[in-house]
Amino acid sequence: MRLRAERKRRRWGRTRLAQEMLKIADPYTLPKLKSVVGSIRGHETGRHHPSADVYRPLYARIYGRTDAHLFGSEHTLSELTVGPTGTPDADASEQLAQAMAVAEVERLCPDNADKTVPIATNAGSSLKEPVIGGAQMKRRAATQILAALTAGVAIPLDALETLLSALGHELGMADDYTLDDWDRTVHEYACALPLTSPAALIGVLAMDIASFRGVIDRRPEFDLPRAHRVGARLAALMAMALTETGDFATASRWWRIARRAAESSRDEELATWVLGRHALVAQTIGMKSVALALADDAERLAGGRPYAGVAEACAARAKIFGFQDPLAARRALDDLDGLFGRLPESVTGERVAVWGYPEERLLSCRTGVLTALGDAGVADDLADEMARSERIAPRAHTRAELKLAWYLAKSGDREGVGLAVRAMAALPADQHTTAIRRMGARVHGSLTSEARLLPEAQDLRALVAKSSP
Structure with a gap:
C-alpha cells in the first residue's frame, strides 16, 4: 500500500512511474515499458514483491525514501540465492x-x-x-x-x-589457492557446462563462487583486476547454467554481476565476450530487443577487433533475423564468416570450453539460420553437423537432430516429428535444457494440422511439457 500511496501523492499513473524507472535503471535491467507497468501493478497489489536488486532501489531513488520506509516489514528478501x-x-x-x-x-x-x-x-x-x-x-x-x-x-x-x-577445510576449500588455480577451476567449469546437467552444476559452482568471494576478502595480495576476471567468468557461467534450467530472473542478475566484474577487470576482450554471449543467450529465450542491444554494445566495445564476443554477437543477430528478415540474416552470416577467418587460433581451437568459437559452432549457427529460412540446401550441412556433434557432446548432437527434424517438419515431411521424439527421448531428462525444449517446441509448431494429430506429435508435445521447469 505504501508504494501506491507514494505514486498517488505525485499524481502519477503507473505508466509515468515505469517511464521514470526506465530512465534511471541500468541498461538491460528492466523489460519493455508494458512489462514494467505490469510489475508495478503486481507490487502495489501485493501479488508479488519487488526484487531487492532491481525494483526496490528504483522505488527508493524515485520516491526519495529509505528502503525501510517503503517496505518496512512487508517483505524481507535475502541476497542472491x-x-x-x-x-x-x-x-x-x-x-x-x-x-x-x-x-x-x-x-x-x-x-x-x-x-x-x-x-x-x-x-x-x-x-x-x-x-x-x-x-x-x-x-x-x-x-x-x-x-x-x-x-x-x-x-x-x-x-x-x-x-x-x-x-572450508571439511568441504575441501583451500585458502592457499592461487589465481592460477582459480583460472584452471573456471576453465574446468567452462568445459563441463556443455557436457553435464546444468542443475547439477549449479550447486558445486555456487560453492566455488562463495568460496572465491571469501578468499578475495582474505587475500589482499591478489591482483584485483585479474580476480575480477575470474569472478566475471564464474558469474557468466552461473547465468548460463541458470538459464538452461529455466530460471531466467536469477540468471539476469548473474549476467549483471558478470558485466560489472568484467568491466572492473579492465579486460575488454572478456567484457566483449560477456556482452556477446549474453546476447546469444537472450535471443535463445526470445528476448530479441535485449539481444540486439547487447550485440550492438559488444561490437562497439570491440572496436573492430576479432574477439570471440563479436562472433557471439554476430550469431545472435543472424539467428534473430532468421525469423524476420532473410536478407539481413544472410548478411549477418556473411559477417560471421568474415570474422571467423580473423579469430585467433586460441579461440577457434577451443572446442570444449564455452568461450571458444570453433568451426563446429560456426556450422551450428549457419544450419540454425538456414533452417529458419527454409533453405533447401541446409540438409547436407545438417548431416555434417550431426556427424561432427556426435563426437562432441550429447546435447550438441540432440540439437543437430532437432534441427533436422525442424527442417523436415517445415518441408511437410512427417518423419520430422518421429526424429524429434527419438532425439529427445534418447537424451537424459536432466539434459533437457531450455535450448533443447525450445527446439522441440519449434518442431511441434512447424507441423501441419494433420501431422499434429499423429501419435508421435502427442509424444513430442508431452516430452517438451514434461521437461519444462
Missing part, C-alpha cells in the same frame, strides 16, 4: 538450517572443540539433543550443506560464504 532449481525437500531445508547454525557457533566460538553446544535452527525448531562441537560437528555440517545443495535448496550467497568460511 544459489542452488539448483526445483522444489526443495523439507528435510534438506532443515539440514541446511542446522548446518548454518553450526557454522555460526564455529564463527563465534572457534575454540569450542570439546564443548557441548545446543543449537536452534533457522527453521524455528531446536535440535533435540546438544551437538558436539569441533571437527565432528563441522564434518556433519559440511555434509548437510552438500546434501541441501543437491536437494534443491536455494541458499543466500552471503550465507553460503559464511558457511564456507567456517567449514
Whole structure:
C-alpha cells in the first residue's frame, strides 16, 4: 500500500512511474515499458514483491525514501540465492538450517572443540539433543550443506560464504589457492557446462563462487583486476547454467554481476565476450530487443577487433533475423564468416570450453539460420553437423537432430516429428535444457494440422511439457 500511496501523492499513473524507472535503471535491467507497468501493478497489489536488486532501489531513488520506509516489514528478501532449481525437500531445508547454525557457533566460538553446544535452527525448531562441537560437528555440517545443495535448496550467497568460511577445510576449500588455480577451476567449469546437467552444476559452482568471494576478502595480495576476471567468468557461467534450467530472473542478475566484474577487470576482450554471449543467450529465450542491444554494445566495445564476443554477437543477430528478415540474416552470416577467418587460433581451437568459437559452432549457427529460412540446401550441412556433434557432446548432437527434424517438419515431411521424439527421448531428462525444449517446441509448431494429430506429435508435445521447469 505504501508504494501506491507514494505514486498517488505525485499524481502519477503507473505508466509515468515505469517511464521514470526506465530512465534511471541500468541498461538491460528492466523489460519493455508494458512489462514494467505490469510489475508495478503486481507490487502495489501485493501479488508479488519487488526484487531487492532491481525494483526496490528504483522505488527508493524515485520516491526519495529509505528502503525501510517503503517496505518496512512487508517483505524481507535475502541476497542472491544459489542452488539448483526445483522444489526443495523439507528435510534438506532443515539440514541446511542446522548446518548454518553450526557454522555460526564455529564463527563465534572457534575454540569450542570439546564443548557441548545446543543449537536452534533457522527453521524455528531446536535440535533435540546438544551437538558436539569441533571437527565432528563441522564434518556433519559440511555434509548437510552438500546434501541441501543437491536437494534443491536455494541458499543466500552471503550465507553460503559464511558457511564456507567456517567449514572450508571439511568441504575441501583451500585458502592457499592461487589465481592460477582459480583460472584452471573456471576453465574446468567452462568445459563441463556443455557436457553435464546444468542443475547439477549449479550447486558445486555456487560453492566455488562463495568460496572465491571469501578468499578475495582474505587475500589482499591478489591482483584485483585479474580476480575480477575470474569472478566475471564464474558469474557468466552461473547465468548460463541458470538459464538452461529455466530460471531466467536469477540468471539476469548473474549476467549483471558478470558485466560489472568484467568491466572492473579492465579486460575488454572478456567484457566483449560477456556482452556477446549474453546476447546469444537472450535471443535463445526470445528476448530479441535485449539481444540486439547487447550485440550492438559488444561490437562497439570491440572496436573492430576479432574477439570471440563479436562472433557471439554476430550469431545472435543472424539467428534473430532468421525469423524476420532473410536478407539481413544472410548478411549477418556473411559477417560471421568474415570474422571467423580473423579469430585467433586460441579461440577457434577451443572446442570444449564455452568461450571458444570453433568451426563446429560456426556450422551450428549457419544450419540454425538456414533452417529458419527454409533453405533447401541446409540438409547436407545438417548431416555434417550431426556427424561432427556426435563426437562432441550429447546435447550438441540432440540439437543437430532437432534441427533436422525442424527442417523436415517445415518441408511437410512427417518423419520430422518421429526424429524429434527419438532425439529427445534418447537424451537424459536432466539434459533437457531450455535450448533443447525450445527446439522441440519449434518442431511441434512447424507441423501441419494433420501431422499434429499423429501419435508421435502427442509424444513430442508431452516430452517438451514434461521437461519444462
